[in-house]
Amino acid sequence: MTTPFDDLMAHARETAALEQVAGRLGWDQETVMPRGAAAQRSEEMAAMEGVLHARRTDPRVGDWLAALETDTLTAEDLAQVRLIRRAFDRATRVPARLSAEIARVTSRAQxxxxxxxxxxxxxxxxxxxxxxxxxxxxxxxxxxxxxxxxxxxxxxxxxxxxxxxxxxxxxxxxxxxxxxxxxxxxxxxxxxxxxxxxxxxxxxxxxxxxxxxxxxxxxxxxxxxxxxxxxxxxxxxxxxxxxxxxxxxxxxxxxxxxxxxxxxxxxxxxxxxxxxxxxxxxxxxxxxxxxxxxxxxxxxxxxxxxxxxxxxxxxxxxxxxxxxxxxxxxxxxxxxxxxxxxxxxxxxxxxxxxxxxxxxxxxxxxxxxxxxxxxxxxxxxxxxxxxxxxxxxxxxxxxxxxxxxxxxxxxxxxxxxxxxxxxxxxxxxxxxxxxxxxxxxxxxxxxxxxxxxxxxxxxxxxxxxxxxxxxxxxxxxxxxxxxxxxxxxxxx
Amino acid sequence: MTTPFDDLMAHARETAALEQVAGRLGWDQETVMPRGAAAQRSEEMAAMEGVLHARRTDPRVGDWLAALETDTLTAEDLAQVRLIRRAFDRATRVPARLSAEIARVTSRAQxxxxxxxxxxxxxxxxxxxxxxxxxxxxxxxxxxxxxxxxxxxxxxxxxxxxxxxxxxxxxxxxxxxxxxxxxxxxxxxxxxxxxxxxxxxxxxxxxxxxxxxxxxxxxxxxxxxxxxxxxxxxxxxxxxxxxxxxxxxxxxxxxxxxxxxxxxxxxxxxxxxxxxxxxxxxxxxxxxxxxxxxxxxxxxxxxxxxxxxxxxxxxxxxxxxxxxxxxxxxxxxxxxxxxxxxxxxxxxxxxxxxxxxxxxxxxxxxxxxxxxxxxxxxxxxxxxxxxxxxxxxxxxxxxxxxxxxxxxxxxxxxxxxxxxxxxxxxxxxxxxxxxxxxxxxxxxxxxxxxxxxxxxxxxxxxxxxxxxxxxxxxxxxxxxxxxxxxxxxxxx
Missing domain, CATH: 1.10.1370.30 (Neurolysin; domain 3)
Structure with a gap:
C-alpha cells in the first residue's frame, strides 16, 4: 500500500526523467541534429511538451497533495512537496488555450x-x-x-x-x-x-x-x-x-x-x-x-x-x-x-x-x-x-x-x-x-x-x-x- | 468539428513523434552518452516507455476506431487505420503486469x-x-x-x-x-x-x-x-x-x-x-x-x-x-x-x-x-x-x-x-x-x-x-x- 507521498514522488521522478529527455532533445538540436530535420524536430518537441504539460496538470497530483499527511515527512521530503506544489499550481493556473497561444506566438516571434x-x-x-x-x-x-x-x-x-x-x-x-x-x-x-x-x-x-x-x-x-x-x-x-x-x-x-x-x-x-x-x-x-x-x-x-x-x-x-x-x-x-x-x-x-x-x-x-x-x-x-x-x-x-x-x-x-x-x-x-x-x-x-x-x-x-x-x-x-x-x- | 479519423491521426502523429524521441535516446546511448549516465538513462528510457505504453493502450483509440466511418476514407487512410488498429490490439492484449515483468526480466537477462x-x-x-x-x-x-x-x-x-x-x-x-x-x-x-x-x-x-x-x-x-x-x-x-x-x-x-x-x-x-x-x-x-x-x-x-x-x-x-x-x-x-x-x-x-x-x-x-x-x-x-x-x-x-x-x-x-x-x-x-x-x-x-x-x-x-x-x-x-x-x- 503506497501513501499519497509515495505516489507523488513516483510521479515526480518520471516527470523529472521526461524533462531530462526533453532537455537532451534541445542539446541534440544545437549540436548534432542534421540540418534537414528542423520541421520534424519541432513536432517532436511539441509532442514532448504536450506530455510534460499533461503530467504537470495531472489532477491526481492535486489529489495526492490534498491527501498528504505532512507530520511524518522529513525536511527534505517537505521541500520536495513544496516544489511539486509550486509546479502544479503554476501549471494549473494558466489556461491550456493561453499556453498554446504563447507557444505559437513566441515560436513565430523569434x-x-x-x-x-x-x-x-x-x-x-x-x-x-x-x-x-x-x-x-x-x-x-x-x-x-x-x-x-x-x-x-x-x-x-x-x-x-x-x-x-x-x-x-x-x-x-x-x-x-x-x-x-x-x-x-x-x-x-x-x-x-x-x-x-x-x-x-x-x-x-x-x-x-x-x-x-x-x-x-x-x-x-x-x-x-x-x-x-x-x-x-x-x-x-x-x-x-x-x-x-x-x-x-x-x-x-x-x-x-x-x-x-x-x-x-x-x-x-x-x-x-x-x-x-x-x-x-x-x-x-x-x-x-x-x-x-x-x-x-x-x-x-x-x-x-x-x-x-x-x-x-x-x-x-x-x-x-x-x-x-x-x-x-x-x-x-x-x-x-x-x-x-x-x-x-x-x-x-x-x-x-x-x-x-x-x-x-x-x-x-x-x-x-x-x-x-x-x-x-x-x-x-x-x-x-x-x-x-x-x-x-x-x-x-x-x-x-x-x-x-x-x-x-x-x-x-x-x-x-x-x-x-x-x-x-x-x-x-x-x-x-x-x-x-x-x-x-x-x-x-x-x-x-x-x-x-x-x-x-x-x-x-x-x-x-x-x-x-x-x-x-x-x-x-x-x-x-x-x-x-x-x-x-x-x-x- | 473533428471526425474520429482526424482524432485518431492527430493522436498517432504525436505517438510517432514520441517514438522518434525514444529511438533517438537509444542512438544517443550508443554514440555520445557519458559512460557514467547509465543508471539515469535507464530511468529516462523507462519513463518514455511508460508514456508510449499509455498512448498505445489509450481507450480513446479504441473509441475512435469503433466510431470510425470507413466509407469515405482513401486507400492510404485505410492503411493508416489498419496499422493503428493492429498496434492498439497488440498493446491492449498483453496485460500491463506481464509487459512490466518481461521488461524487468529481459533487462536482467541481457x-x-x-x-x-x-x-x-x-x-x-x-x-x-x-x-x-x-x-x-x-x-x-x-x-x-x-x-x-x-x-x-x-x-x-x-x-x-x-x-x-x-x-x-x-x-x-x-x-x-x-x-x-x-x-x-x-x-x-x-x-x-x-x-x-x-x-x-x-x-x-x-x-x-x-x-x-x-x-x-x-x-x-x-x-x-x-x-x-x-x-x-x-x-x-x-x-x-x-x-x-x-x-x-x-x-x-x-x-x-x-x-x-x-x-x-x-x-x-x-x-x-x-x-x-x-x-x-x-x-x-x-x-x-x-x-x-x-x-x-x-x-x-x-x-x-x-x-x-x-x-x-x-x-x-x-x-x-x-x-x-x-x-x-x-x-x-x-x-x-x-x-x-x-x-x-x-x-x-x-x-x-x-x-x-x-x-x-x-x-x-x-x-x-x-x-x-x-x-x-x-x-x-x-x-x-x-x-x-x-x-x-x-x-x-x-x-x-x-x-x-x-x-x-x-x-x-x-x-x-x-x-x-x-x-x-x-x-x-x-x-x-x-x-x-x-x-x-x-x-x-x-x-x-x-x-x-x-x-x-x-x-x-x-x-x-x-x-x-x-x-x-x-x-x-x-x-x-x-x-x-x-x-x-x-x-x-
Whole structure:
C-alpha cells in the first residue's frame, strides 16, 4: 500500500526523467541534429511538451497533495512537496488555450526578431513584440492570483524575490556601478591579446581548465555549438563551447562559465537524482556558480598567474609582457553596446536597464511603442554614449521575443550572490590565492559543493545563499570586490 | 468539428513523434552518452516507455476506431487505420503486469547472457533463459487469441507471415544452401586482403560510398559505435559504423548495409512523415533493402570494378592482383561459427537453425535444457563441423536474452525478398552493370525508391514485394543468384 507521498514522488521522478529527455532533445538540436530535420524536430518537441504539460496538470497530483499527511515527512521530503506544489499550481493556473497561444506566438516571434535585428528595424518587430507582451501580461495575471503581475513572473526564475526587492537592490547598485564605469573608462585602456590562436590548442587548454574546475567528464561531454550552454542534470550534464581564432579568452571563459553551471548540476546530492530537489534551485543561484567560477576565481590575479604559463605552453609567445599584463587583458573594460560581450564592471548596468524596462512594460507604465526610445535614453544615461543602431540596442537580445520576462534580473542576482559567496569563501580559505596560483581550484570548488551545490533545490534561493555564507545576501561584497579590483587595475 | 479519423491521426502523429524521441535516446546511448549516465538513462528510457505504453493502450483509440466511418476514407487512410488498429490490439492484449515483468526480466537477462557468453557457460544462462521463454510463451498466448503462439509472435516483426509458411519456404532453401556450402568449401579458398588500412582513409571512403548509395547527409549523420545500426525515420535517420584496421570491408559493407536501412526510411513519401505509414513496413522488407544494397549491388562484380580504383586511391597497393581478385576477396566463403560474420552462402543456414529451434522452444517441442545439444547437433548437420564452445554456438546472439522470438526469420525473409527485387531490377535496368561499374547506383536506388521505399507501410510486407516485382515472392531468384554467383567464383 503506497501513501499519497509515495505516489507523488513516483510521479515526480518520471516527470523529472521526461524533462531530462526533453532537455537532451534541445542539446541534440544545437549540436548534432542534421540540418534537414528542423520541421520534424519541432513536432517532436511539441509532442514532448504536450506530455510534460499533461503530467504537470495531472489532477491526481492535486489529489495526492490534498491527501498528504505532512507530520511524518522529513525536511527534505517537505521541500520536495513544496516544489511539486509550486509546479502544479503554476501549471494549473494558466489556461491550456493561453499556453498554446504563447507557444505559437513566441515560436513565430523569434524568427521575426532575428530578421528585424538583421535589418536593424525595430518597427518590423514591434507589433509582434506587442502581441507577446499582451499574452505574457495575461499569463502573469493568471499566475499572480490577484497579486503583482511582474512578481508572479519572477517566480518562474527566482522563487521568493519581488519586483520591489529588486528595485531596492538594483537602486543601490546602479550609482556605484555608473561611477566605477566612468572612472575606469577615463583611464588608458588595458593591454589586449593579439594574433591567431590555434583551435586544437584552444580546445586542449579549455578541456584542461574544465577539469581543473571540477567538471566530471564521466558524467558530461563538451561539444561545439553556436552558443555556449550547459544542459542536463545529475549523471548527464553536457556543455558546449565555441572558438574565436583571435580571442582565446572567449572559449576559455565561456567554458569556465558553463562548467560553473554544469558542476552545480553534477554536484547535487545523488539521493536527489531525478527528483524536484535534483537540480539547481533558481536561475540566480545558477548564475552565481557560473559567475564565481568565471570571474572571482577564473579572472583573479592569482589564477591568471597559473594561466600565464599554461597559455604560453599552449600558444607560445602571447605578445604580452608578463602575468600582470595577462591579468589586465583578461579584465579589460571597453566601451560597447552588447550585454553578452560586457566585462564585470558594465555587465550589471545592461541588466538593470532591461529589468526596469521590462517591469515598466508589464505594469503598462510604458508600451512597446515607447520601448526603443526608453532604451536609448537609459543607455546613454548609464553608459555615457548613445546607441548607434537597434541591433546594438533594443533588438540585441532574444529573451523578450521568446516571452522571457522576469529572467534578466537573475543575471545580476547571480553576480550579487557570487559576491557574497566569494566573500565567505575568502574567509573560509585564507590561503585561496596560493591554491589558485598553482591551478588548484579544489579548495574553492569543494567549498561551493559542500556549502551550496550539493543541496540542489532543498532551500529557497535566498536561503541557499544565506545558508552557504552565514548571512543574508547584500550587494556590498560585489561592489567592494569590483571597486577594489578595478580600482587597482586602472589606478583609481 | 473533428471526425474520429482526424482524432485518431492527430493522436498517432504525436505517438510517432514520441517514438522518434525514444529511438533517438537509444542512438544517443550508443554514440555520445557519458559512460557514467547509465543508471539515469535507464530511468529516462523507462519513463518514455511508460508514456508510449499509455498512448498505445489509450481507450480513446479504441473509441475512435469503433466510431470510425470507413466509407469515405482513401486507400492510404485505410492503411493508416489498419496499422493503428493492429498496434492498439497488440498493446491492449498483453496485460500491463506481464509487459512490466518481461521488461524487468529481459533487462536482467541481457547482462547474465553477456557474462555467460564471456565465461562460455550455457548453464549459467539457462535458468534465466527459461524464465524469458516462459514469459514470452505467456505473452504469445495473450497475443494469439487462441491461434498459434509463434505465429502471433511473428506479427511483431513480419505481419502476415506464419510459421508454416516459413517452414515450407525454409525447407526449400535448406538443401540447396547446404549443397552449395559443401561444394564451395571443398574448393581452394579465395584470396584475402592483408595489411593495415588507415582509419581516416576508411572513413572518407565509406562516406563517399554512403553518398553513392543515396544516403542523404542533410537528413542524417554517421557516428562511430560498437555495433553498426540505423536509427530514426523521416528527416532524421542516423547510421553508425566501426573500423577494423585490418579489414576495410568491415566498415565499407556495414556502412552500405546500414545505408540500405536508412535510405528506406529517408525515402518514404514525405506525406507520411510521423504517421504509421511513415516507416519501413517490416523487419523482413527492411532487411531486403540493406541486403540488396550490401550484396546484390555492393558485392557485384561490376561494382567491385569501380571499388578497385577507389580503394587503390584510398589505400595504395591492396596486395591483390586485379579487380577479379578483389571481387573474390569481397565474396570469400570461409568456415566459421558466427552468424554476423557469415557470407552470403552460409548466412541463411544460421537463420534456419535459429528459426527451427525457437519455434520448437515456443511450441514446447523442446525446452531450454535441450537447447545447447539441439543447437550443436543441427549445426554439425548443416555446416559439416562441430561447435567448439558455447560462445561460438548457442550463446553467440543477444536476441533470445532480450525476448526477441520471431525476429530471426526476418533476416532470411529479407534475403529472399532481396533476391526477388534483384531479379526484377535486372529486368527493368538491363544495363545495370555498366552503371555499377561506373559507381553510378542511381538506376538501382531510384528503382527501389520508386517501386518500394516511398510507399512505407502502405502495403503488407508480401504485397510490398509483389507490388515492386510484379509477382509473389519465392526463394527461387535468391537461390539461382547464389548458385550462379558462387558457382562461377569457385569454379563449380
Amino acid at each position: 524568427g521575426i526578431w532575428a530578421e528585424a535585428r538583421a535589418a536593424d528595424d525595430f518597427d518590423a518587430f514591434a507589433p509582434t513584440l506587442a502581441e507577446v507582451v499582451s499574452l505574457k501580461r495575461e499569463e502573469g495575471a493568471a499566475l499572480s492570483n490577484g497579486g503583482d503581475v511582474y512578481d508572479a513572473m519572477l517566480q518562474d526564475y527566482e522563487p521568493g524575490i519581488t519586483g520591489n526587492e529588486l528595485d531596492a537592490l538594483f537602486g543601490r547598485l546602479r550609482p556605484r556601478l555608473v561611477a566605477l564605469r566612468e572612472a575606469v573608462l577615463a583611464r588608458p585602456p588595458a593591454p589586449a591579446l593579439t594574433g591567431v590562436f590555434d583551435e586544437a590548442a584552444q580546445m586542449r587548454l579549455s578541456r584542461k581548465v574544465a577539469g581543473v574546475f571540477g567538471y566530471d567528464m564521466k558524467r558530461g561531454r563538451v561539444d561545439k555549438a553556436v552558443h555556449p550552454f550547459s544542459s542536463g542534470s545529475g549523471q548527464d550534464v553536457r556543455i558546449t563551447t565555441r572558438t574565436a581564432p583571435t580571442d582565446p579568452f572567449n572559449r576559455l571563459y565561456s567554458t569556465i562559465h558553463e562548467v560553473g553551471h554544469a558542476a552545480y548540476e553534477q554536484n547535487v546530492d545523488p539521493r536527489y537524482l531525478l527528483t524536484p530537489l535534483g537540480s539547481g534551485v533558481s536561475m540566480g543561484v545558477h548564475e552565481s556558480q557560473s559567475r564565481i567560477y568565471e570571474n572571482q576565481l577564473g579572472r583573479s590575479r592569482a589564477f591568471l598567474g597559473w594561466l600565464w604559463s599554461e597559455m604560453r605552453d599552449a600558444f607560445g609567445d602571447l605578445g604580452l609582457a608578463d602575468e600582470d599584463s595577462l591579468y589586465a587583458a583578461a579584465n579589460g573594460v571597453h566601451r560597447g553596446y552588447i550585454r553578452t560581450e560586457a566585462d564585470e564592471v558594465q555587465y550589471n548596468l545592461h541588466i538593470l536597464l532591461r529589468t526596469d524596462l521590462e517591469r515598466a512594460l508589464i505594469s503598462r507604465e510604458i508600451e512597446v511603442s515607447d520601448l526603443e526610445e526608453a532604451w536609448n535614453r537609459r543607455f546613454e544615461a548609464d553608459f555615457g554614449y548613445a546607441v548607434d543602431r537597434p541591433s546594438n540596442g533594443v533588438l540585441q537580445d532574444v529573451h523578450w521575443s521568446v516571452g522571457l520576462f522576469g529572467y534578466f534580473p537573475t543575471y545580476t542576482l547571480g553576480n550579487v550572490y557570487a559576491g557574497c559567496l566569494h566573500g565567505a569563501l575568502r574567509k573560509a580559505v585564507p590561503d585561496l590565492d596560493a591554491h589558485l596560483a598553482a591551478g588548484d581550484l579544489a579548495p574553492a570548488t569543494d567549498w561551493l559543493r559542500d556549502k551550496l551545490q550539493r543541496h540542489g533545490g532543498l532551500r529557497e534561493p535566498l536561503d541557499t545563499i544565506a545558508a552557504a555564507t552565514g548571512e543574508a545576501p547584500t550587494e556590498e561584497p560585489l561592489l567592494a570586490y569590483l571597486e577594489t579590483k578595478f580600482g587597482a587595475l586602472y589606478g583609481l | 547482462g547474465i547472457w553477456a557474462e555467460a557468453r564471456a565465461a562460455d557457460d550455457f548453464d549459467a544462462f539457462a535458468p534465466t533463459l527459461a524464465e524469458v521463454v516462459s514469459l514470452k510463451r505467456e505473452e504469445g498466448a495473450a497475443l494469439s487469441n487462441g491461434g498459434d503462439v509463434y505465429d502471433a509472435m511473428l506479427q511483431d516483426y513480419e505481419p502476415g507471415i506464419t510459421g508454416n509458411e516459413l517452414d515450407a519456404l525454409f525447407g526449400r532453401l535448406r538443401p540447396r544452401l547446404v549443397a552449395l556450402r559443401e561444394a564451395v568449401l571443398a574448393r581452394p579458398p579465395a584470396p584475402a586482403l592483408t595489411g593495415v588500412f588507415d582509419e581516416a582513409a576508411q572513413m572518407r571512403l565509406s562516406r563517399k560510398v554512403a553518398g553513392v548509395f543515396g544516403y542523404d547527409m542533410k537528413r542524417g549523420r554517421v557516428d562511430k559505435a560498437v555495433h553498426p545500426f540505423s536509427s530514426g525515420s523521416g528527416q532524421d535517420v542516423r547510421i553508425t559504423t566501426r573500423t577494423a584496421p585490418t579489414d576495410p570491408f568491415n566498415r565499407l559493407y556495414s556502412t552500405i548495409h546500414e545505408v540500405g536501412h536508412a535510405a528506406y526510411e529517408q525515402n518514404v513519401d514525405p506525406r507520411y512523415l510521423l504517421t504509421p505509414l511513415g516507416s519501413g513496413v517490416s523487419m523482413g522488407v527492411h532487411e531486403s533493402q540493406s541486403r540488396i544494397y550490401e550484396n546484390q549491388l555492393g558485392r557485384s562484380r561490376a561494382f567491385l570494378g569501380w571499388l578497385w580504383s577507389e580503394m587503390r586511391d584510398a589505400f595504395g597497393d591492396l596486395g591483390l592482383a586485379d579487380e577479379d581478385s578483389l571481387y573474390a576477396a569481397a565474396n570469400g566463403v570461409h568456415r566459421g561459427y558466427i552468424r554476423t560474420e557469415a557470407d552470403e552462402v552460409q548466412y541463411n543456414l544460421h537463420i534456419l537453425l535459429r528459426t527451427d529451434l525457437e519455434r520448437a522452444l515456443i511450441s514446447r517441442e523442446i525446452e531450454v535444457s535441450d537447447l545447447e545439444e539441439a543447437w550443436n547437433r543441427r549445426f554439425e548437420a548443416d555446416f559439416g563441423y562441430a561447435v567448439d564452445r558455447p560462445s561460438n554456438g548457442v550463446l553467440q546472439d543477444v536476441h533470445w536474452s532480450v525476448g526477441l522470438f520471431g525476429y530471426f526469420p526476418t533476416y532470411t525473409l529479407g534475403n529472399v525478398y532481396a533476391g526477388c527485387l534483384h531479379g526484377a531490377l535486372r529486368k527493368a535496368v538491363p544495363d545495370l552493370d555498366a552503371h555499377l561499374a561506373a559507381g553510378d547506383l542511381a538506376p538501382a536506388t531510384d528503382w527501389l525508391r520508386d517501386k518500394l521505399q516511398r510507399h512505407g507501410g502502405l502495403r503488407e510486407p508480401l504485397d510490398t514485394i509483389a507490388a515492386a516485382t510484379g509477382e509473389a515472392p519465392t526463394e527461387e531468384p535468391l537461390l539461382a543468384y547464389l548458385e550462379t554467383k558462387f558457382g562461377a567464383l569457385y569454379g563449380l
